[in-house]
Amino acid sequence: MKRKALAIFMCTAMAAGIMTGCGSSSSAPSEAPAASEAPAASEAASTEAAASEAASTEAAGSEAASTEAAAESESAADEVAKNDGDVLNIGFAQVGAESDWRTACTDSVKSAFSAENGYNLIFNDAQQKQENQIKAIRDFISQDVDYIILDPVTETGWDQPLQEAADAGIPVIVVDRMVDVSDSSLYTAWIGSDFELEGKKACAYLKAYLEAKGYTDAVNIVDIQGTIGASAQIGRTAAFDAAAEENGWNVVSQQTGEFTQAKGQEVMESILKQSDDVNVVYCENDNEAFGARDAIEAAGKKVGTDIANGDILIMSFDATNAGLTDTLDGSILVNTECNPLYGPVLTQYVQKLKAGETLDHDSYIAESQFSADDTVTSVNVDGTDYPVTLLTQDVLDARAY
Amino acid sequence: MNNKGFSLKDLTKKRLFMPIACLVVVLLINLIKTPDFFNISINNGVLYGYIIDVINRGSELAILAIGMTLVASSSGGTDISVGAIAAVAAAVITNILSGGTDSVSEFHAPLAVAILAGLLVAVLCGMWNGFLVASLKIQPMVATLILYTAGRGIAQLITRGQITYIRVDAYKVIGSQFGHNPVPAPIYVAIFMIVVAALFLKYTAFGLYVQTVGINAKAARLVGLNPVKIQFLCYMICGLMAGIAGVIYSSRIYSCDANNIGLNVEMDAILAVALGGNSLAGGKFSLPGSLIGAYTIQALTTSLYAMGVSSDQLPVYKAIVVVIIVSLQSPELYKLIKHHKKTGAEKKNLIKEAVQS
Numbered sequence: 001m002k003r004k005a006l007a008i009f010m011c012t013a014m015a016a017g018i019m020t021g022c023g024s025s026s027s028a029p030s031e032a033p034a035a036s037e038a039p040a041a042s043e044a045a046s047t048e049a050a051a052s053e054a055a056s057t058e059a060a061g062s063e064a065a066s067t068e069a070a071a072e073s074e075s076a077a078d079e080v081a082k083n084d085g086d087v088l089n090i091g092f093a094q095v096g097a098e099s100d101w102r103t104a105c106t107d108s109v110k111s112a113f114s115a116e117n118g119y120n121l122i123f124n125d126a127q128q129k130q131e132n133q134i135k136a137i138r139d140f141i142s143q144d145v146d147y148i149i150l151d152p153v154t155e156t157g158w159d160q161p162l163q164e165a166a167d168a169g170i171p172v173i174v175v176d177r178m179v180d181v182s183d184s185s186l187y188t189a190w191i192g193s194d195f196e197l198e199g200k201k202a203c204a205y206l207k208a209y210l211e212a213k214g215y216t217d218a219v220n221i222v223d224i225q226g227t228i229g230a231s232a233q234i235g236r237t238a239a240f241d242a243a244a245e246e247n248g249w250n251v252v253s254q255q256t257g258e259f260t261q262a263k264g265q266e267v268m269e270s271i272l273k274q275s276d277d278v279n280v281v282y283c284e285n286d287n288e289a290f291g292a293r294d295a296i297e298a299a300g301k302k303v304g305t306d307i308a309n310g311d312i313l314i315m316s317f318d319a320t321n322a323g324l325t326d327t328l329d330g331s332i333l334v335n336t337e338c339n340p341l342y343g344p345v346l347t348q349y350v351q352k353l354k355a356g357e358t359l360d361h362d363s364y365i366a367e368s369q370f371s372a373d374d375t376v377t378s379v380n381v382d383g384t385d386y387p388v389t390l391l392t393q394d395v396l397d398a399r400a401y
Numbered sequence: 402m403n404n405k406g407f408s409l410k411d412l413t414k415k416r417l418f419m420p421i422a423c424l425v426v427v428l429l430i431n432l433i434k435t436p437d438f439f440n441i442s443i444n445n446g447v448l449y450g451y452i453i454d455v456i457n458r459g460s461e462l463a464i465l466a467i468g469m470t471l472v473a474s475s476s477g478g479t480d481i482s483v484g485a486i487a488a489v490a491a492a493v494i495t496n497i498l499s500g501g502t503d504s505v506s507e508f509h510a511p512l513a514v515a516i517l518a519g520l521l522v523a524v525l526c527g528m529w530n531g532f533l534v535a536s537l538k539i540q541p542m543v544a545t546l547i548l549y550t551a552g553r554g555i556a557q558l559i560t561r562g563q564i565t566y567i568r569v570d571a572y573k574v575i576g577s578q579f580g581h582n583p584v585p586a587p588i589y590v591a592i593f594m595i596v597v598a599a600l601f602l603k604y605t606a607f608g609l610y611v612q613t614v615g616i617n618a619k620a621a622r623l624v625g626l627n628p629v630k631i632q633f634l635c636y637m638i639c640g641l642m643a644g645i646a647g648v649i650y651s652s653r654i655y656s657c658d659a660n661n662i663g664l665n666v667e668m669d670a671i672l673a674v675a676l677g678g679n680s681l682a683g684g685k686f687s688l689p690g691s692l693i694g695a696y697t698i699q700a701l702t703t704s705l706y707a708m709g710v711s712s713d714q715l716p717v718y719k720a721i722v723v724v725i726i727v728s729l730q731s732p733e734l735y736k737l738i739k740h741h742k743k744t745g746a747e748k749k750n751l752i753k754e755a756v757q758s
Contacts, residue, residue, distance in 0.1 A: 097562045
């Protein structure tokens, strides 16, 4: 009897625990409107006054596709192309919701393809499973959508489903991650991040910054890598290795922090004990940068922008909201964006396809670079100038994530 | 001479000899490879040095090892959900403090309330494990597998899949230092938990009950103990320890990263128990052994970092060392060697005899 009572108690306790879990998760939808308001706000800001930002995104979009769009329809790369006439049905197969980056991506697409803009978006969350995505694509085909947008979970295994979509005459736009298919004409276009360019921009920034400050002493740099094998890690590390060799930077240590704050902190803690003269830390995402900063401060050193007086410079990637908060107070010198806001550019793609134009088959999304220090205003990578956005509270508030 | 040999033999027979020897060997290797490993200085008002890192970062593992030792002893199984429970506790705490948003710079609820709620949830998780193992007699590995897989999902649900940041200095205290005290705060928490556990085991019969139940639950019942209750309590304590570890993990990074808090730490905790010379099949246990095991693992991790081993290759080196340590502690290995020697000697004798005849 006693045991039964205990059992009942335990079950209710667990149920209560799960309920509280669901309870707080159900607050997510109520938050969604707030999040979708944000892109609208950023739009307003960019069209209204923050000319610098608009200019930056326009210029940064020197990738063929977006400049073309800018030239033709005199719209900035981050402007939503509205749909006139019949409502277009769009199927969007998303990976899941594993990170705030992904959530920002989803929100951006959802708000761009809204009913007010003349679209009907059918959203599918694959929960990181490819079979769910393949099923979603077949569903989209049977519902006869006009366009399919696919953010694939994995690169391989797409020949069959994409062939089915091609047979049904539905164009497929692949975003973010690549697909590896035997015939690349199976999908209409791919758009994603250029991780190596991000790395090159960050390194170019460091070089320009040191030159502008007249700093000629040894640069002792640490690279806290991402999870080994991740495409972001491969691109950013490759750019780092090349730049370090080219500029004669002394690479003190290169270790993975697995994209987490705890590992970043632990690795940095250990590196600082091995060498006392580290003055630049290249972190391959924001979380690692937070960990590195804590480790540096715990070791009694100062994080900042004044390298000549012993400050340690931190460079970071992703430009998440938390990361930019630290960029604003100067503890991260420069933060290079990994843009999740695919919504606007995708609407432009869809409108171009509707108008019968052809798209660039593979292109990169425009990405900016942020710093609260105004020493360097633009960086030059392989002959192209990329502006650096001066980060202020307004710029931060206007961002969608 | 003879006398000395005897005492050495006695010493090696002591239960804690092997665990301590292993720890000493790991540290000695460090002394050779990284001579400044034992340097300790006060830097920025905090004790600073590799050895401090070992003790500091080993705190969570030591706390988890306390719970794991009791669980292993009483039920002859392991609780593989401790990492997930730590994540759930951290998620509950950060979510209460943040009031449901992703990043806050001030508390939305009192810190004490949030931590108590987090620990309560951790205890509930432990009770759930205890209920499955003790009352329903489900194998511990299977029973705790439920929360091992579901725990991080629950934590994700609570944090809505986001990393929740609590940018308040008061929240960082447990993971950094108390005021201007030079000793890192996690060390105090670990010492406090160890002392409480040691006193509890010394001045109550609980430790004895746990061992009795672990050796033979039926016999324990016959002498008037309630095995269900005792196993249940052990899992509950293990849940609480996981919750406390979760508080430290979360405070260190002043956020809750539900995917990564305490990731794979259950394996380290189980290893700590095994390295401490405790049987995972239940029965007699030694808490100091487990604690030494925990710090040995952390010493290994820290020294591999000090030698510049990349953290993604770390498990390989760890595995090699652990295999060596565990096999050194295995009586079977010695039997095997003895047997081998014996048969070798016998063969030699046979050959000798054959030659002589």
